[in-house]
Amino acid sequence: xxxxxxxxxxxxxxxxxxxxxxxxxxxxxxxIQFGTFVNHSTRSSVTETxxxxxxxxxVFGNYDDSWTSVYTNVQVDGGTVGAEGTVWNPTQTAYxxxxxxxxxxxxxxxxxxxxxxxxxxxxxxxxxxxxxxxxTKDLIVAIPQEVTAKEANNGPVNLSFYHxxxxxxxxxxxxxxxxxxxxxxxxxxxxxxxxNVTATYAESGKPDINWTTQxxxxxxxDFGTLGDIGExxxxxxxxxxxxxxxxRLLESGMCKTELxxxxxxxxxxxxxxxxxxxxxxxxxxxxxxxxxxxxxxxPLYTAQPDEQKDCADYQSLNVADIYAFARTVxxxxxxxxxxxxxxxNLKIAEEGLAHCYxxxxxxxxxxxxxxxxxNVARAFPAAGSDARMSGCVLPVVINSGSGNQxxxxxxxxxxxxxxxxxxxEQLYRxxxxxxxxxxxxxTGLGRLSAYCGAVSAAVGSGAAITYLYGGSYExxxxxxxNTIANVSGIVCDGAKPSCAAKIASAVDAAILxxxxxxxNRSFRPxxxxxxxxxxxxxxxxxxxxLRRLSSSRKNTLSGSWKGNTSLPSTSNR
Numbered sequence: 263x264x265x266x267x268x269x270x271x272x273x274x275x276x277x278x279x280x281x282x283x284x285x286x287x288x289x290x291x292x293x294i295q296f297g298t299f300v301n302h303s304t305r306s307s308v309t310e311t312x313x314x315x316x317x318x319x320x321v322f323g324n325y326d327d328s329w330t331s332v333y334t335n336v337q338v339d340g341g342t343v344g345a346e347g348t349v350w351n352p353t354q355t356a357y358x359x360x361x362x363x364x365x366x367x368x369x370x371x372x373x374x375x376x377x378x379x380x381x382x383x384x385x386x387x388x389x390x391x392x393x394x395x396x397x398t399k400d401l402i403v404a405i406p407q408e409v410t411a412k413e414a415n416n417g418p419v420n421l422s423f424y425h426x427x428x429x430x431x432x433x434x435x436x437x438x439x440x441x442x443x444x445x446x447x448x449x450x451x452x453x454x455x456x457x458n459v460t461a462t463y464a465e466s467g468k469p470d471i472n473w474t475t476q477x478x479x480x481x482x483x484d485f486g487t488l489g490d491i492g493e494x495x496x497x498x499x500x501x502x503x504x505x506x507x508x509x510r511l512l513e514s515g516m517c518k519t520e521l522x523x524x525x526x527x528x529x530x531x532x533x534x535x536x537x538x539x540x541x542x543x544x545x546x547x548x549x550x551x552x553x554x555x556x557x558x559x560x561p562l563y564t565a566q567p568d569e570q571k572d573c574a575d576y577q578s579l580n581v582a583d584i585y586a587f588a589r590t591v592x593x594x595x596x597x598x599x600x601x602x603x604x605x606x607n608l609k610i611a612e613e614g615l616a617h618c619y620x621x622x623x624x625x626x627x628x629x630x631x632x633x634x635x636x637n638v639a640r641a642f643p644a645a646g647s648d649a650r651m652s653g654c655v656l657p658v659v660i661n662s663g664s665g666n667q668x669x670x671x672x673x674x675x676x677x678x679x680x681x682x683x684x685x686x687e688q689l690y691r692x693x694x695x696x697x698x699x700x701x702x703x704x705t706g707l708g709r710l711s712a713y714c715g716a717v718s719a720a721v722g723s724g725a726a727i728t729y730l731y732g733g734s735y736e737x738x739x740x741x742x743x744n745t746i747a748n749v750s751g752i753v754c755d756g757a758k759p760s761c762a763a764k765i766a767s768a769v770d771a772a773i774l775x776x777x778x779x780x781x782n783r784s785f786r787p788x789x790x791x792x793x794x795x796x797x798x799x800x801x802x803x804x805x806x807x808l809r810r811l812s813s814s815r816k817n818t819l820s821g822s823w824k825g826n827t828s829l830p831s832t833s834n835r
Contacts, residue, residue: 372399614645724772744775
């Protein structure tokens with residue numbers, strides 16, 4: 263639901279920005295006139311240019327008798343941006359010459375004339391020498407297609423303006439404790455102050471922009487409200503009333519949802535329609551990666567759907583090296599991030615136990631089974647998931663891109679360390695082992711798959727608990743094998759309250775796997791998906807994923823989701 267809401271919002275925004283580029287012909291008129299449209303598809307703006315605040319612009323024009331000048335930096339006004347049937351008239355009147363080819367260039371600098379602006383009609387280049395950037399003005403330009411004058415009924419020249427300045431976005435990250443508040447009171451930016459800037463005609467319609475820096479300065483800029491959000495917090499500004507409105511829209515039957523056949527694990531395409539226009543937004547591979555935006559089937563933005571990328575190469579990971587690294591790593595190299603993992607993840611688990619979130623799986627476990635360590639180790643990550651899946655905004659240190667997996671890989675280990683009185687260093691090393699074992703399994707599975715990530719994280723926890731109890735490398739391997747053999751069949755159905763129950767089940771299996779390993783008991787090759795050794799068994803998870811994916815694709819051939827259904831959501835896990 264949340265992810266669908268996000269993408270729908272982007273699509274509706276694109277639709278809302280639709281501006282009619284068509285203008286009405288004016289029969290019998292020989293005077294050159296213009297129609298305007300400000301292209302809102304660009305992500306660039308300084309002071310937002312809208313229909314309301316663009317009152318005039320300046321135009322150059324030439325025709326093809328040695329590109330004789332018609333207009334040289336002439337003011338144009340009297341129209342309304344994008345308004346159907348409206349026209350803009352130059353303050354100097356010129357008339358069409360039948361059969362001649364015309365080339366135009368236009369700009370607006372917050373309504374201010376740039377005296378030294380130049381237009382080369384031959385190369386179709388607008389030049390602004392020694393342009394001084396002013397954060398109160400938005401420089402926009404238009405270089406339309408070549409126009410051939412007709413004998414009669416020459417309509418207004420359509421000018422699509424594009425922004426030439428760049429919007430600067432800031433995202434601030436607080437790495438201190440969750441309850442520590444920062445206030446940003448001042449920003450200074452090293453930015454271009456004076457430059458030679460050119461705009462060259464391009465077939466796409468959007469001019470090619472070139473800046474030649476002459477000077478930079480550090481000064482205060484008006485950035486407006488500092489309300490930008492990080493990639494993993496794209497839904498943080500959504501209010502309860504927004505969610506409720508979205509739910510009502512879904513229930514009204516205003517949209518339908520169908521399963522999209524795709525090779526990507528995350529692929530969403532949203533199309534919005536009005537009486538006059540359509541808009542489409544497509545997301546692929548990552549929940550914030552927009553790869554295509556269309557209006558009326560015309561592309562406004564396209565990007566290549568890059569392969570998922572991790573910050574590091576995990577392909578070389580193996581259990582033996584992970585075990586050795588956990589035992590020998592310099593604590594100061596991992597202490598900072600592990601301290602955050604301990605603090606943050608404990609806090610959200612406590613929040614989930616203190617209040618009613620989701621299905622209250624964590625609370626139910628403690629009330630039903632008491633405070634035995636085996637139960638506490640299940641209840642804490644389940645409670646954290648209860649809270650996170652039901653809207654709690656407390657931060658979580660993740661694993662493999664998932665908050666649920668981050669909590670599952672850490673909280674059982676933390677609680678067991680507290681239970682047996684382990685030292686802080688022992689806890690750090692156990693957490694290193696748990697996190698890396700979880701990542702090792704996910705390397706082949708990918709960030710998103712039908713394979714429940716809680717299982718991978720619980721496997722890591724079980725291995726770390728065995729390590730805390732002094733288990734050998736062989737015992738750690740047996741714990742991994744025992745857990746995978748038990749609960750590898752849990753299927754991911756997206757980020758939902760049911761994740762808490764799956765976490766509890768996976769951790770329970772990991773604890774059983776740990777207990778078996780300490781008694782020198784383990785499943786052997788041929789027992790279910792268990793293969794030759796621990797690495798073969800982990801690699802076998804990829805086969806599980808592929809088989810499920812193949813089955814899923816077969817299902818797409820025979821049916822689709824329609825009506826009031828929503829796509830499985832995984833972005834907030």
